Amino acid sequence: xxxxxxxxxxxxxxxxxxxxxxxxxxxxxxxxxxxxxxxxxxxxxxxxxxxxxxxxxxxxxxxxxxxxxxxxxxxxxxxxxxxxxxxxxxxxxxxxxxxxxxxxxxxxxxxxxxxxxxxxxxxxxxxxxxxxxxxxxxxxxxxxxxxxxxxxxxxxxxxxxxxxxxxxxxxxxxxxxxxxxxxxxxxxxxxxxxxxxxxxxxxxxxxxxxxxxxxxxxxxxxxxxxxxxxxxxxxxxxxxxxxxxxxxxxxxxxxxxxxxxxxxxxxxxxxxxxxxxxxxxxxxxxxxxxxxxxxxxxxxxxxxxxxxxxxxxxxxxxxxxxxxxxxxxxxxxxxxxxxxxxxxxxxxxxxxxxx
Amino acid sequence: xxxxxxxxxxxxxxxxxxxxxxxxxxxxxxxxxxxxxxxxxxxxxxxxxxxxxxxxxxxxxxxxxxxxxxxxxxxxxxxxxxxxxxxxxxxxxxxxxxxxxxxxxxxxxxxxxxxxxxxxxxxxxxxxxxxxxxxxxxxxxxxxxxxxxxxxxxxxxxxxxxxxxxxxxxxxxxxxxxxxxxxxxxxxxxxxxxxxxxxxxxxxxxxxxxxxxxxxxxxxxxxxxxxxxxxxxxxxxxxxxxxxxxxxxxxxxxxxxxxxxxxxxxxxxxxxxxxxxxxxxxxxxxxxxxxxxxxxxxxxxxxxxxxxxxxxxxxxxxxxxxxxxxxxxxxxxxxxxxxxxxxxxxxxxxxxxxx
Numbered sequence: 001x002x003x004x005x006x007x008x009x010x011x012x013x014x015x016x017x018x019x020x021x022x023x024x025x026x027x028x029x030x031x032x033x034x035x036x037x038x039x040x041x042x043x044x045x046x047x048x049x050x051x052x053x054x055x056x057x058x059x060x061x062x063x064x065x066x067x068x069x070x071x072x073x074x075x076x077x078x079x080x081x082x083x084x085x086x087x088x089x090x091x092x093x094x095x096x097x098x099x100x101x102x103x104x105x106x107x108x109x110x111x112x113x114x115x116x117x118x119x120x121x122x123x124x125x126x127x128x129x130x131x132x133x134x135x136x137x138x139x140x141x142x143x144x145x146x147x148x149x150x151x152x153x154x155x156x157x158x159x160x161x162x163x164x165x166x167x168x169x170x171x172x173x174x175x176x177x178x179x180x181x182x183x184x185x186x187x188x189x190x191x192x193x194x195x196x197x198x199x200x201x202x203x204x205x206x207x208x209x210x211x212x213x214x215x216x217x218x219x220x221x222x223x224x225x226x227x228x229x230x231x232x233x234x235x236x237x238x239x240x241x242x243x244x245x246x247x248x249x250x251x252x253x254x255x256x257x258x259x260x261x262x263x264x265x266x267x268x269x270x271x272x273x274x275x276x277x278x279x280x281x282x283x284x285x286x287x288x289x290x291x292x293x294x295x296x297x298x299x300x301x302x303x304x305x306x307x308x309x310x311x312x313x314x315x316x317x318x319x320x321x322x323x324x325x326x327x328x329x330x331x332x333x334x335x336x337x338x339x340x341x342x343x344x345x346x347x348x349x350x351x352x353x354x355x
Numbered sequence: 356x357x358x359x360x361x362x363x364x365x366x367x368x369x370x371x372x373x374x375x376x377x378x379x380x381x382x383x384x385x386x387x388x389x390x391x392x393x394x395x396x397x398x399x400x401x402x403x404x405x406x407x408x409x410x411x412x413x414x415x416x417x418x419x420x421x422x423x424x425x426x427x428x429x430x431x432x433x434x435x436x437x438x439x440x441x442x443x444x445x446x447x448x449x450x451x452x453x454x455x456x457x458x459x460x461x462x463x464x465x466x467x468x469x470x471x472x473x474x475x476x477x478x479x480x481x482x483x484x485x486x487x488x489x490x491x492x493x494x495x496x497x498x499x500x501x502x503x504x505x506x507x508x509x510x511x512x513x514x515x516x517x518x519x520x521x522x523x524x525x526x527x528x529x530x531x532x533x534x535x536x537x538x539x540x541x542x543x544x545x546x547x548x549x550x551x552x553x554x555x556x557x558x559x560x561x562x563x564x565x566x567x568x569x570x571x572x573x574x575x576x577x578x579x580x581x582x583x584x585x586x587x588x589x590x591x592x593x594x595x596x597x598x599x600x601x602x603x604x605x606x607x608x609x610x611x612x613x614x615x616x617x618x619x620x621x622x623x624x625x626x627x628x629x630x631x632x633x634x635x636x637x638x639x640x641x642x643x644x645x646x647x648x649x650x651x652x653x654x655x656x657x658x659x660x661x662x663x664x665x666x667x668x669x670x671x672x673x674x675x676x677x678x679x680x681x682x683x684x685x686x687x688x689x690x691x692x693x694x695x696x697x698x699x700x701x702x703x704x705x706x707x708x709x710x
Contacts, residue, residue, distance in 0.1 A: 054609050070423070177583035177596050182575045185540075194549060213543050220537045220576070225659055228532035241532050342695055 003103040003110045006204055008255040009094040014065040016235035017041040017095060022128050035105040035108035038129050039064070040086045042074050044080030046134065048080060053064020053136045054078060055126065056087040057144030057151035060264045061256060063089045070334035083140065083202075088126050090147065091117050092263030099199075099259035111259055112199030117148070117225055119271045123154040127162075141351060142290075145169040145332045146303070147264065150271035156315075158290045159272040164355040166290040167347060170297045170329055173311050174281050175271045182221055182302050183269045189213040190258045194252065199259050207258045214261070215253040219245055224299035224328035232326060285314035292318035293350045295343070299328040321346045358458040358465045361559055363610040364449040369420040372396040377483050386470020390460040393484050394419070394450035396442045398427050399435030401489065408491045409433060410481065411442040411490050412499030412506035413689065414526075415619045416611060418444045425689035427652050428449045432702035438495065443481050445502065447618030454554075454614035466614055474502070474626045478509040482517075482611030486606045491626050493517055496706060497645075500524040501658070502685045505626035510669075511643045514627040518710040520700060521645040525652045525684055528666050529627045531637050534633065537576055537657050543567040569616070570608040574600055579683035580653035587681060591690060640669035647673035648696070649707045654683040665691060676701045 011017065017039045025036035041064035046053060056067050056078070072078040078085055089095040092114075096285060099114035109115060130136040142155045144164050149171020156166045157173070172179070193210025201207055204271060227233075233244035253261075270310035277283040292315050296308035305322055312320045322341045325331030331339050360625070366372065372394045380391035396419035401408060411422050411433070419442035427433040432442055444450040448470075452461060454469035454603035464470060468657050471544060485491040497510045497518050504526020511521045512528070548565025556562055582588075608616075630640040651663035660677055667675045679695045680686030686694050 161466040166441075176580065177586075178575065178578075181571065181583065181600075183570070185572050185575055188571065192564065193548060194569060209547065213540070213547060216536065216543065217540050220533065220540055223534040225531065225657070225662065228536065229662070231532070234547070241536070243538075271525070301582070307580065307584070 003101050004203065006094070006100055007163040008259050009257070011103065014063050014095060015041070015068055015222065017064060017089070019288055020129055020133055022125055022133070025121065025125055027115055027121050028118045029116040029233040031109070033109065035097075036091070036125055038088040038125060039093065040129065040283045041068060043085040043087075044070070044083050044224065046084040046136070050136055051059050051085055051138065051140070052055065052184070053130070053131065053134075053139050054083045054085045054141045054143065054154070055139050056085060057122070057126070057142065057148035058087065058090050058093060059144065059146035059148045061253065061266055062332070063093055070340060071343070076340070076345045077145075077351060086130065086134065086136070086183050088129065090122050090151070090264065091125065092267065094257055094260045095241070098257065099263055100257035109295060110236050114259060114263055117263060117267050119154045119267055120158065122151055122267075123158055126151070127159060128183045129240060132249065135182040135295050139164060141167065141216045141347070143167040143169065143347065144171070146171045146329065147268050147271070150175070150268070153273050156290050156292065157276055157284050159277060160289040165350050165353065166288070167350055168292075169295040169323070169343070170300055170303050171331060172303055172307055173273045173285060175269060176307055179302050180269050183265050185217055187212050187262060187265050189217055196258060199262075204254070204257050210306055211256070212250050215250045215345070216245060218253070218330075221301050222328065222330040224301060224326055226299060226326050230326060246276060248291055282314050283312070286313060286316065287310060288315050288318075291350065291353050291355055293321045293346050294318055295321045295323055295346060297323045297325050297329060297331045299326055299331070301328055357462060359558060361449070361455055361612050362495070364456065364612070369418050369602045370396070370423055372419055375484055375488055377487070377531070379482055380476065380480055382470055382476050383473045386473040388446070388452055388461060388465070388470070390452075391446065391480055392452045393446075393480060394444040394448065395484065396423060398437050398440040399422070399476035400492070403489055406493065406495070407438050408479060408485070408489075409440045409493050409498065410485065410494050410510070411440060412481070412497065412503035413442065413445050413448060413479070414499065414503045415524050415623055416616065418448055418450055421688065425695060426698070431695070432699045432706060433498075441485065443475050443484065445506070445619065445622075446539075447615050447622065449612055449615045453612065454618055455612035469614060469618055472522065472600075472618060472622050474509045474622055475513065477506055477622075478513055480516060481506075491655040492517060496520045496522065496704065498522040498524065499526070501526045501684065502626070504597060505530070505623070508628050509619070509646065510647050511629055512631055512639050512678065515642050515644040518645040520705050521643070521647045521707065522650055522705055523647075524678070524698070525655055525658050525687060526649040527658055528640060529629050529687045530624060531662055536621050536655050537575045537625050541569050542578055542617060542620050546583065551613060554617075556613065559609070559612050563609050566609040566611070566613065567605050570605040571600060573608070573685075574604055575672065576656050576685065577685040579656060579679060579681055580608055580679050581654060581688050582683060585681065601602065636666070637669050640666060643670050643673075644710050646705065646710055648676045648701050649673055650676045650678055652678045652680050652684060652686045654681055654686070655684055658684060680699070
């Protein structure tokens with residue numbers, strides 16, 4: 001029940017970031033994070049008028065690293081020469097306050113004692129960080145993929161006047177029942193490992209078998225059937241599908257902390273902006289004033305286009321912009337050279353809209 | 356390493372069937388079943404000319420019971436008043452020779468000692484049964500769903516002159532890489548349970564946690580995202596998705612034998628008619644002379660229409676007949692009242708073709 005060391009969660013693997021202590025965070029579900037630290041990476045310079053800020057939210061297992069490497073930079077829509085781009089790693093990401101690193105004032109919530117966190121808690125924390133620590137009140141754009149889309153929707157509904165534009169990519173405002181069940185199989189792959197020991201393992205290496213099974217379930221749902229059929233992994237220079245799993249997807253997840261993944265999984269499962277409106281999703285999304293592009297990925301197996309399109313119809317004045325990628329959901333990794341040009345085209349157009 | 360009792364595999368749960376000993380079966384992978392017993396249920400009467408026989412093959416976890424209850428009967432295309440319908444439960448089904456029931460001359464291959472069985476072994480066994488025990492050389496129709504479709508394709512390629520018509524439903528001739536990975540997650544849900552004990556458990560109850568996880572993975576892939584979103588389970592008189600899982604899908608699988616499921620899973624993973632032609636699928640399917648309707652289910656998550664359509668294009672003179680069912684793959688259970696009328700219409704038309 002005390003924090004453990006995991007070298008994966010360090011600048012060596014994720015590049016530079018700043019840890020900002022935003023103070024005590026009371027959680028929706030009743031728990032408390034005594035000293036909530038958010039890992040933050042910024043790109044570009046905040047204008048004097050403080051009117052060029054973009055917030056990027058992160059997905060399950062992902063951090064600012066993938067955004068820095070693939071999505072942000074000169075030539076991209078997220079151009080640091082023009083915008084001040086703030087990527088905030090989610091609570092439970094392993095970089096921000098998370099079960100495995102809860103120490104000092106957070107020692108009481110380490111490991112299995114970590115409280116349930118909701119998407120809304122992240123957004124409240126991000127808003128405080130932006131306002132109190134960066135002096136940002138209004139965002140030109142909020143953008144994120146998957147769980148990052150959940151946070152984007154939460155921003156759109158919770159702080160409609162503060163978000164000028166929004167781009168939820170490959171994610172939903174209210175988690176679907178199918179997604180809930182899918183995430184449950186991920187959770188169970190981890191918790192069923194005897195090495196998990198109810199969350200009180202000494203090292204993530206004790207749970208490697210469960211983390212590997214978790215990775216292989218991702219292999220089934222994270223990529224599309226065509227990804228496997230067309231052997232798209234060959235473009236990543238693997239010789240066999242098995243080598244791809246063993247050389248890419250399994251190491252990606254076995255480096256991570258089981259409790260951290262479970263924290264994010266619970267949050268993902270319970271993502272739902274309609275809790276602001278007594279369960280009425282149309283009423284919640286009807287509050288949105290941001291100019292919004294809803295951007296599902298055509299081959300996504302668990303955030304299928306039709307689920308995203310149904311929500312898009314409820315967002316006033318929004319547009320559906322489908323991204324084509326045979327990788328499916330994990331197209332978000334941006335390994336397909338045709339992925340980013342589409343994302344950039346949509347985001348550039350969105351940023352070009354007058355608001 | 357000796358057979359165990361499991362009351363689920365009995366006429367009480369599956370209705371009447373006959374156990375036919377077809378003798379020693381040498382297996383493709385090198386193993387042997389010393390005395391292969393096939394569970395067989397027949398409906399109708401074989402004509403004197405022996406020209407009205409239909410063979411039905413079974414899917415993973417399914418037996419003749421579902422075919423008898425849902426697919427066969429007066430008013431259905433599979434009409435016992437006109438046809439002699441033979442349903443053969445697959446090896447590993449728990450009714451035919453299987454790991455959990457291997458006793459007597461098969462005692463040496465009980466439980467974890469059971470050899471790998473291929474789809475081709477089932478078809479060889481079925482052909483022997485039909486010819487030697489029922490005097491049937493030619494089949495008016497071979498039809499099966501899922502793994503039953505794999506067996507149907509094997510019949511079409513292996514015995515082209517003996518199969519007049521064929522209807523592979525919701526399955527493929529060569530298993531896809533995605534299906535292989537999906538099935539692996541099912542296998543691992545079982546084998547990772549400490550109670551599995553390397554296949555030497557004393558009762559399937561020892562593996563209930565693994566079997567339940569296996570059932571929940573089926574919940575994610577077996578039904579469609581829309582099934583869950585539209586809460587189609589309400590039509591089955593459940594109050595919640597959780598109640599449906601606990602009252603339907605989990606009990607369905609926890610009654611079964613883990614080694615039997617693994618035997619079928621391995622067979623499913625390795626289904627491939629192109630092993631007859633050195634890996635050339637077009638050459639294998641080019642051998643087919645049966646009049647064939649390829650019948651995928653539109654919402655199937657793991658035998659998607661495009662995979663089935665790609666194979667259909669390789670079968671000379673075949674037609675693609677897509678069945679609409681929001682249940683997805685497990686539409687095969689025929690709980691949707693709109694499922695059987697479609698299947699019957701296609702099969703009736705197929706049986707009406709002159710060959």
